[in-house]
Amino acid sequence: MTDSSSATNAESSRPTKHFIEQAIDADLAAGKTNGVVTRFPPEPNGYLHIGHAKSICLNFGLAKTYGGQCNLRFDDTNPSKEETEYVESIMDDVRWLGFQWDSLHYASDYFGQLYDWAEKLIQAGHAYVCDLNAEQTREYRGTLTEPGKNSPYRDRSAEENLELFRKMKAGEFPDGSRTLRAKIDMASPNLNLRDPVMYRIMRAHHHRTGDDWCIYPMYDWAHGQSDSIEGITFSICTLEFENHRPLYNWYCQSLGIHHPRQIEFARLNMTYTVMSKRKLLQLVKENHVGGWDDPRMPTISGLRRRGYTPESIRNFAADIGVAKFNSTIDVVRLENAVREHLNRVAPRRMVVFDPTKLTITNWPAGEVEMVDAINNPEDDAAGTRSVPFSGTLYIGADDFREEAPRKFFRLKKGGAVRLRSGYIIDCHDVVKDDDGNVIEILCTYDPATKSGQDNSGRKVKGTIHWVSADHAIPIEVRNYDRLFAVENPDQTAAGQTFLDHLNPDSLSVTEAFAEPEINTAAAGDRFQFERLGYYVVDADSSDKQLVFNRIVPLRDSWGSMVAKGKTN
Ligand code: ATP
Ligand code: MG
Numbered sequence: 406m407t408d409s410s411s412a413t414n415a416e417s418s419r420p421t422k423h424f425i426e427q428a429i430d431a432d433l434a435a436g437k438t439n440g441v442v443t444r445f446p447p448e449p450n451g452y453l454h455i456g457h458a459k460s461i462c463l464n465f466g467l468a469k470t471y472g473g474q475c476n477l478r479f480d481d482t483n484p485s486k487e488e489t490e491y492v493e494s495i496m497d498d499v500r501w502l503g504f505q506w507d508s509l510h511y512a513s514d515y516f517g518q519l520y521d522w523a524e525k526l527i528q529a530g531h532a533y534v535c536d537l538n539a540e541q542t543r544e545y546r547g548t549l550t551e552p553g554k555n556s557p558y559r560d561r562s563a564e565e566n567l568e569l570f571r572k573m574k575a576g577e578f579p580d581g582s583r584t585l586r587a588k589i590d591m592a593s594p595n596l597n598l599r600d601p602v603m604y605r606i607m608r609a610h611h612h613r614t615g616d617d618w619c620i621y622p623m624y625d626w627a628h629g630q631s632d633s634i635e636g637i638t639f640s641i642c643t644l645e646f647e648n649h650r651p652l653y654n655w656y657c658q659s660l661g662i663h664h665p666r667q668i669e670f671a672r673l674n675m676t677y678t679v680m681s682k683r684k685l686l687q688l689v690k691e692n693h694v695g696g697w698d699d700p701r702m703p704t705i706s707g708l709r710r711r712g713y714t715p716e717s718i719r720n721f722a723a724d725i726g727v728a729k730f731n732s733t734i735d736v737v738r739l740e741n742a743v744r745e746h747l748n749r750v751a752p753r754r755m756v757v758f759d760p761t762k763l764t765i766t767n768w769p770a771g772e773v774e775m776v777d778a779i780n781n782p783e784d785d786a787a788g789t790r791s792v793p794f795s796g797t798l799y800i801g802a803d804d805f806r807e808e809a810p811r812k813f814f815r816l817k818k819g820g821a822v823r824l825r826s827g828y829i830i831d832c833h834d835v836v837k838d839d840d841g842n843v844i845e846i847l848c849t850y851d852p853a854t855k856s857g858q859d860n861s862g863r864k865v866k867g868t869i870h871w872v873s874a875d876h877a878i879p880i881e882v883r884n885y886d887r888l889f890a891v892e893n894p895d896q897t898a899a900g901q902t903f904l905d906h907l908n909p910d911s912l913s914v915t916e917a918f919a920e921p922e923i924n925t926a927a928a929g930d931r932f933q934f935e936r937l938g939y940y941v942v943d944a945d946s947s948d949k950q951l952v953f954n955r956i957v958p959l960r961d962s963w964g965s966m967v968a969k970g971k972t973n
């Protein structure tokens with residue numbers, strides 16, 4: 406597995422550069438910048454999700470492509486929602502994805518500098534203290550179709566503003582009673598330029614600065630200046646910040662400081678899930694899932710616990726690319742990325758669900774033969790393992806029919822099949838219980854057909870997997886499915902919420918029987934259960950019982966099931 410390996414540059418094999426690379430190339434060629442410094446700037450108010458992974462791969466990927474740097478910066482300007490737990494999980498997730506930041510920063514480290522710059526803007530006549538409350542501020546702002554009105558406090562002198570702002574900082578005014586605002590243009594068609602708030606009064610305990618401050622900078626005032634302080638050259642963000650760009654530019658220009666170039670790209674939206682942190686938090690807080698790392702969550706920690714590899718997520722990000730227009734990506738592309746990777750690297754194991762006993766009537770009584778099984782047909786270096794074969798086996802109930810249609814190539818009465826890594830067997834009879842259910846399948850084996858040594862010339866259409874009944878290890882399997890039953894859970898009818906779209910069958914727990922080699926598995930190990938799907942050992946496993954999470958089935962069966970109107 407490649408968990409510990411660092412990110413390879415999957416992007417470099419793309420034939421054409423995406424629009425952000427083209428913009429960077431142009432700036433480099435024009436001498437507007439002489440290097441590439443990017444950052445990933447999460448707000449520590451929740452766990453990262455697959456959308457953040459796209460942004461991480463993009464920002465760290467660009468730094469790598471251009472031999473530049475990428476910082477991790479916590480945009481921690483809103484103390485009421487931020488917690489240290491989130492900071493730690495974010496660092497874990499970035500590292501797990503295979504990236505290492507060049508330096509680590511917190512916007513809160515810049516509170517002092519931001520304050521000084523605010524005084525500078527006040528002195529230059531570009532900012533003022535406003536006594537309108539939140540509701541009045543909204544009223545004065547106007548709408549998309551109507552210009553705003555100037556605040557009655559807009560024309561205070563620089564001296565008065567400075568004195569009031571210092572008193573705001575000193576805690577002389579109640580929360581929400583005043584703000585510091587940039588003096589730009591209340592008639593601007595861009596609402597972000599209608600004298601945006603720079604500071605609010607808020608007595609809240611900050612996860613790093615404690616109670617040092619009772620005024621906190623707004624996102625726009627903190628973000629661009631933080632970029633500037635760190636010498637970021639390309640500040641890459643999602644499209645909803647496009648109309649914040651003029652404000653970003655205004656602040657940098659008014660202060661006369663290093664001016665990064667903001668470039669926007671489309672955020673990732675994906676089918677069958679929600680991606681807003683508020684909704685993810687709600688799923689956790691209301692116990693619709695087991696936690697942020699529930700294997701059904703689109704969080705990076707959820708995907709990790711589900712068994713996704715970092716490489717598969719990076720490949721997914723490279724596959725979907727970077728665009729300027731919003732779209733929704735089919736979750737099947739994410740699922741295919743992990744299938745494709747695990748097909749190459751996951752060892753195979755035989756595991757039987759819903760077991761039916763199969764007795765080989767001509768097998769020497771009590772004999773056990775160790776047969777060689779190939780660990781991974783895609784990887785010769787993975788070698789082989791020994792699997793015990795005996796006269797009493799289990800096969801999956803699905804792999805047998807007493808009477809079967811012609812195209813049924815598994816085992817049927819009167820038919821033959823190959824047991825993977827074992828022998829060809831012929832079924833001659835069945836034993837039934839009083840209700841007529843098959844409880845035992847009676848077969849003979851053909852000693853001349855041993856896998857790897859078969860020169861009998863016999864051919865059969867099907868190969869099925871099996872375990873030896875006396876040697877089988879019972880395991881718990883958690884078969885996870887999509888958390889939501891509809892493609893777009895955010896789209897709701899009147900009176901509904903996204904929670905009404907939860908898939909009631911997103912988890913089914915079952916017991917299965919595995920070949921004994923499974924006992925060497927440790928938490929985090931991933932396997933292909935032959936003919937079934939990819940599975941990972943969950944951390945809930947104990948010495949007594951291994952617990953597996955289904956990562957993905959071998960093939961995408963969801964599409965066809967939805968077509969048939971069943972989703973379980
Ligand atoms: P949410 O709206 O869910 O709370 P956010 O955008 O506020 O998410 P941040 O922590 O501010 O989350 O995001 C950190 C970085 O990740 C930002 O640069 C943001 O643009 C980017 N990002 C967030 N969501 C996505 C997404 N779905 N696709 C791509 N990038 C994203
Ligand atoms: Mg945000």
